[in-house]
Amino acid sequence: MPSGAAVGPVCVFEWRYGSLEMRRLLSRENLVDAMKLVEVALVEVLEELGVAPRGVAGRVEEAAASVSASEVYERERVTGHDVAALVELIAERAGPEAARWVHYGLTSNDVVDTAWALVLRDALDLLVERLDAIVERLSRLARETRGVVMAGRTHGQHAVPITLGFKLANYVYELARSMERLCQLRPRLLRAKLGGAVGTMAAWGGRGLEIRRRLAEKLGLPVHPVSTQVAPRDGLAELASALAILAGQLDRLAVEVRELARPEIGEVWEDRGGAVGSSAMPQKANPVTAERVSGLARVARSLVHGFLENIVLWHERDLSNSSAERVLVPHLLLTLDQMLLDTLSLLDRLRYSPERMRENMERTMYTVLTEKLLYMLIDAGLPRPEAYRLAREAARRALEAGVPLWEAAASMPEVASRIPAGRLREELAPERYLGQAEALVEEAIRYAERVRGGCGC
Amino acid sequence: MPSGAAVGPVCVFEWRYGSLEMRRLLSRENLVDAMKLVEVALVEVLEELGVAPRGVAGRVEEAAASVSASEVYERERVTGHDVAALVELIAERAGPEAARWVHYGLTSNDVVDTAWALVLRDALDLLVERLDAIVERLSRLARETRGVVMAGRTHGQHAVPITLGFKLANYVYELARSMERLCQLRPRLLRAKLGGAVGTMAAWGGRGLEIRRRLAEKLGLPVHPVSTQVAPRDGLAELASALAILAGQLDRLAVEVRELARPEIGEVWEDRGGAVGSSAMPQKANPVTAERVSGLARVARSLVHGFLENIVLWHERDLSNSSAERVLVPHLLLTLDQMLLDTLSLLDRLRYSPERMRENMERTMYTVLTEKLLYMLIDAGLPRPEAYRLAREAARRALEAGVPLWEAAASMPEVASRIPAGRLREELAPERYLGQAEALVEEAIRYAERVRGGCGC
Amino acid sequence: MPSGAAVGPVCVFEWRYGSLEMRRLLSRENLVDAMKLVEVALVEVLEELGVAPRGVAGRVEEAAASVSASEVYERERVTGHDVAALVELIAERAGPEAARWVHYGLTSNDVVDTAWALVLRDALDLLVERLDAIVERLSRLARETRGVVMAGRTHGQHAVPITLGFKLANYVYELARSMERLCQLRPRLLRAKLGGAVGTMAAWGGRGLEIRRRLAEKLGLPVHPVSTQVAPRDGLAELASALAILAGQLDRLAVEVRELARPEIGEVWEDRGGAVGSSAMPQKANPVTAERVSGLARVARSLVHGFLENIVLWHERDLSNSSAERVLVPHLLLTLDQMLLDTLSLLDRLRYSPERMRENMERTMYTVLTEKLLYMLIDAGLPRPEAYRLAREAARRALEAGVPLWEAAASMPEVASRIPAGRLREELAPERYLGQAEALVEEAIRYAERVRGGCGC
């Protein structure tokens, strides 16, 4: 990289965001290693089939082992082509006889797409591993807090009581759906592309199908049954969509925390230990991890479009996907990598306050139970519109007078004549109107466990 | 629609694009019908379980049957809420006793999301049916043209020969992958959402799970195991992504036709019968169907983003997804509907010229066989770089002198000394360098047939 | 529209969203009227220049006046082309002599693009008029509430006090920036496109420039100095971007209201009179107008991408922009139309509670003044890190002990020894730390007034 030598990194994923593990997977070094695997495996197959003479595979393997990524990129500056550079270097070192079989019948994108399938497999494993850890923690936390009663909120308003566990169980389910998607797309995405310049395997003559089968097997990948010069780009677009959807779900969880951590609400927050809040406002405990997740989700959503456009290649391919993917693919994976790590860290530091949850329901005078009052009145024989009117009036009175809903209801003769005050007081309590919340926590976890166990993919 | 009465339609899907069938599915009438199914099924379940007295379901069903969509929308102008309007109308007509059980324990979005699951099921069936017809025709056409030799093109340049059948087989495979996706997403998308105001089923008391199970069964849908007030929005985002990917594939096919129909190429085109080409240029035969597909693909890609943002709802839901989906969902489905219909029509009118294909290869002096020459030289014992140099030189000479590649090659002593002119002439012919093109056509069709046969989804 | 006759509208902008005014502008009727203006103006110019004989313009004008939009669309079903249909109808009725000059030298897109420039001018005027009304109301409200003190919030946390007026002034400024953009793009967007089939004006022979100049003048539009068959599509893409940015700003205002209307905050809300909140939860006062704005903003953002892709037309144009724009343009304008109307209605019904604002600051123990304490300590001679430590400690104590910040600070000898308790009590009050909030309200309004006054565009 001599041209860039004088200046520090410009991409925030080089140092601030993304794990070292993911960066390694996406490094040029690792990609060159994967490309070498393909080149070597080809010569092995040719030797096995008797197309190439015995012994050449060993020499090619040795030659390949000796080529470093930096040599490839050095040479590329001469050839203007990275795969050509790699092939040249291997061929030069393998000796003239073996050299003949290097890259035999391949086109650059046989190597590039297949190497990327290997890299993506590992990258996807890493992301799914992190996602699995999140689902696991969320499941545990959901069970742990299945009895922690709080206001369910719709439109940002108090609606009907739930438990924190129930709230979290929804995320368990939603994220499990993402795991499912990431599982189902693998056989479409993680395939070797082997077919030569336009996909016909012409240079391999009559043995194309056999060579392809063996080569893919050796690499541990299924193969695209047919292709142009490149694997069809819908596979990457599907990956991008699935990851953007996942990003949206993590964003939703992050927004949940950011909202519940408002000082007026104070029900859930991320514990930041003694971290500095703000250079000007020492009092603040800002939900910065969750905010970072929300910000990066926008990046993930943004990138989808480029992948979608990349599908529309001309004929047996044009090169336009190449530059786009050089940018889009690593940045997308690193974005999700950081988001998942942030979410894990957020969950580890998640704190909640049952007291604030109770207080907040108290502040709206337990009108979070108005629906329950409505059904008590219906069950007491009132027609729905009448019951609706009374329940609403009770809620209005409770809020205006600053008394609990049961008390406001008890003060209304039309209600009191049907439901005794004692029952109102007993029943109009959040913990008495949780429906199947506890069972549903288990349903969500069960769904997730089925997916995590393999889901038949 | 009194407020809109004075003015014709503003949306092009009301009249120009989209089939009547799809418009019917997406009409307010059909949505109201689906909502009525949910409301009626609920009372049936309540009656079956002995929660509601015998006979009420019948009355509710009758009442529902009598309510028209226009009445609902008329009433909505009073209530400001469409589900509330429907519930009121049914309740009013079912009589006071039955009225109590109408909408019992439901929240509006139990009805809306579940009704949409029913509508989407039909809409998806319709799209998949059209897609299946496309794959079927493409498969047939691919087989039919498996022997029609033409230049494979990469970067818009002649690369290596293929057959038209092989080209089309790639589309068969790509579209089959879309069918697979549309199949796999169904169990995530097409589920009943039944859980009341925040998903806990509180109003159904201890029988929530039982009511939910029966209700979903009656509607022929699986159920979301857990939900907030609404079904998780990743399902719709996945649908949008899958359809945008499909749109990209159809766009790619359309671009294929638009390019090959250029007068300088003239290999493939859409037969437009005697249609007027242009108000000013009578000579033109414009690929307008394919161009429309390309244009609508941009709409499909565009809409994805709104679906992705919709995932990020607050807490147990906020309403922001509602207005967005009212626009996004029908327009996305209608866009794909039109694109699939256009593609079908395009395939029916697809014409090709083997003569022009041959001519075009002749014009580049059969340099489309340069790769073959390269391998002939390698197989004759030359090291790859040397073979590359010679093959390239032969191609250069052919193009400059305007002679076929074999002739140019034969005129080079370094080549001729290794491969006799006769063999060059014989071998450097497009039909001799098709590799496994024919077999690959079958592989693609086999893949598609497996998917079309059900693919285990 | 016989094919659509049996089914109600599928597009929500036909009836639920969008004003009748905007629908009229975007109706086929209005577009046909605009196209007729172009066709008639052409013949007038030809007559004026003596190219066409005297009297023909009158006959063409009369003929055009007699053609209705429904006739055009009826005829289109035969010709497959809307402009061709219009031209035919006018020509038929104008009589053979005049007919010769109808559409003379034009290509369809001269008519379509120029007619759309006329329609867009009116549509943009309508949107800007609504935006201006919003800015006007916001300005008034900002001045009115310049003394209403509340917590400024960053990260959702209490930061430093502001006034409601100051908060609103930011929206005044932001929206004024949008007005500026909408003003500056007009001369790029609202131009006649007149140049014939590929833009050379070949059919007008040597008088092209003169005809073009007069024709544009007659229509009251400047002209694109050069064009292909169509006006360059960056103009529409710029419009879409500017409107999506505006949509984002309205979304931000909507989120402001939705957040501040949470029951735990209760500082600002939309008064919904007696509207039904929810079919199941009678107590709720949901910010549904603001939520609709947020939802529609997603639609606006989504649509941008299609416009961006449309720029990339082939050569002197391909048709792919046409189908895309038939969908994108009207839906974008209607989306903004509804969003602006909703925001206006929201502002009319906006309510606020100074009491809740005060209460909320009290609940965080006036730690919203911690920055002020920090600077008091710095001004008292402490180094910043030391001052930071003390201010933070005071905030911590205030929150833990539940006492106001001044009291907590006064209880710390390191603070009290430097700043007497009386001064702490007096100074650590929100209304004493508003900086230039009031003056900045005026700066924002001044900026907006300059823009509203014309801003030199």
Add this chain to the structure above:
Amino acid sequence: MPSGAAVGPVCVFEWRYGSLEMRRLLSRENLVDAMKLVEVALVEVLEELGVAPRGVAGRVEEAAASVSASEVYERERVTGHDVAALVELIAERAGPEAARWVHYGLTSNDVVDTAWALVLRDALDLLVERLDAIVERLSRLARETRGVVMAGRTHGQHAVPITLGFKLANYVYELARSMERLCQLRPRLLRAKLGGAVGTMAAWGGRGLEIRRRLAEKLGLPVHPVSTQVAPRDGLAELASALAILAGQLDRLAVEVRELARPEIGEVWEDRGGAVGSSAMPQKANPVTAERVSGLARVARSLVHGFLENIVLWHERDLSNSSAERVLVPHLLLTLDQMLLDTLSLLDRLRYSPERMRENMERTMYTVLTEKLLYMLIDAGLPRPEAYRLAREAARRALEAGVPLWEAAASMPEVASRIPAGRLREELAPERYLGQAEALVEEAIRYAERVRGGCGC
């Protein structure tokens, strides 16, 4: 960056794409330098106003000069905050007295946003400089080729003749429109944000407006008249939109070249000297520069969405824009940087063949003049429909019989009786139907020159 030390760069803009110049502007080093400018300028202003004692500014300036970017990022790993790290380092080195005035009254984003305004100013200058060079070359080339006749193409089909110069003039105009936009957005984007924690300038007491004015003046930037904690994000969204539009225009030019370079067309191409075309197909001359431009345009379009979402910040700001912009801003600028450089290089190596242009029109038998024939017939007195029918028939015959249009027309008695064969032959020649093409080249250049001269921005 110790955590990243073991692995090479993952972002392609570190080495493959983007100029060293742009990378330097976007480097952490340069950003830290810009932030130091803001911090130092503040203390200078405070000293000038007598708020801070004389001499402190000098000490702060010296201290700041001694702080390196790597020290800041080292320290950030302790503080978790980059601006805080910088402030600490400067304060430590400036000595206790001066330290008090460092960052006095500022919030981090006063520094970040204002520093970015400085960086963006330079980055924008660099991009506009490149764009200007492109417009200059295109203008020159357009003039140079104003007489090079070729087929104008619509729908990919031959339409009406143009000149290469006329074609290029359209790009001159389109790109000039982008220059205009980039000029007009500057005063909205390139402003200092100075207002403290929530924008009220509270920490500066009564002198806020004065301090702000002087500070902005010193930095050579206008100031946002009002702001929250951050500058409004519509400025960046506008930049992103304008750059994505520009990217689309460059993409359009790239597609133009890629299409015209097809071997069947061969009218225009990029000269690649002796570069290797393909590892498998030595004969190819692939338009790889243009393809890269097309690919990167997708990246630019993609990124817009993230910027649009960033507008919707909560209240006086939330942090979500921060992580998103750390990714989006530099990558967007680097993408455009590379695209502009590629386009410049493409233009330098652009070649064209008047012979192939002529040949291609010959191959469609000069039917590119059918419109002219149509108007000749109309001018000869035929009604348009009749003229249209005849012109079309002539074109059909020409294509079928393989004779030039004039000959086919001359063979039709209905035509020949009205227009003598000699005139047909003379007039139905491409160079006789160029309309105002030459004058329009000048109109486009004139427009561009006006913009390049400053356009009043």
